[in-house]
Amino acid sequence: MADLFPTIVYVLCFLTSSACAWLLGRSFARLGNRLLLWSSVCFTFLALNNLVVVFDLVVWPQSDLRLVRLALALAAVASLLWGFVWEVEDA
Secondary structure, three states, X not given: XXXXXXXXXXXXXXXXXXXXXXXXXXXXXXXXXXXXXXXXXXXXXXXXXXXXXXXXXXXXXXXXXXXXXXXXXXXXXXXXXXXXHHHHHHO
């Protein structure tokens, strides 16, 4: 049970991030607000990050995918910051 609990948490984090990305993307398609687009992109990168966490810590524990995880997290934050800056310039 001790080994199963972290796996469940990692998968739930991936599913939650994916659901947020999908819902934000659907709202962007309906409303056309660009901040929703950048938030969706951010959560997509976060979902990919969580998927890599599952592969790194559960599927292939002998490998080190820390650099990939950090790059995806940086891409997530950078995309959201880019969206914030872009929206402020247009206002």
